[in-house]
Amino acid sequence: MSDNHPFLEKQYLGREWIPITIRLVLAIFCFAIYLFTDERERNSDLLLVVGFGILIISAIMGFLLHFQTQVINKSILLDGLWTTRLVKIDLNSIVKVEKGKYSRYYFNNPVYNLHKKGTIRFYTSGNDAIHLTDRDGLVYIIGSHRPNELLRAIQEEMKK
Helix, strand or coil, X not given: CCCCCXXXXXXXXXXXXXXXXXXXXXXXXXXXXXXXXXXXXCCHHHHHHHHHHHHHHHXXXXXXXXXXXXXXXXXXXXXXXXCCCCEEEEHHHEEEEEEEECCCCCCCCCEEEEEXXXXXXXXXXXXXXXXXXXXXXCEEEEECCCHHHHHHHHHHHHHX
């Protein structure tokens, strides 16, 4: 990585294995029912269309960027999908940085800038996250596929 970007990570919506599995099971279910319906039913063709629609949407979602995490110039930039606003977290106001679990639940929905119970969450997939606490006691939880690298980059930027 270059000196300008100590850390850069892109997280995509359609690349988590649990939602992919669910969508593929639904598509297989549609194809199986289509194969076992009688020829005289006119609505059975709709199942074929729905099955292929699910597969096409799954393929497209694999390329949809949910958000991008960037550590640069003593700040963390979180840039989201289309109409979301750029979130900038100033590392000068951060008092505590730690690596931890994102949630105790196995299934979590992707979120961007979700304010809930004194925390602000950014998550696409995975289990690990970085917990940042600022001077006001507000906790930022940033989900990452590479939490060790993100933690190291944040600590290096805070030392500058």
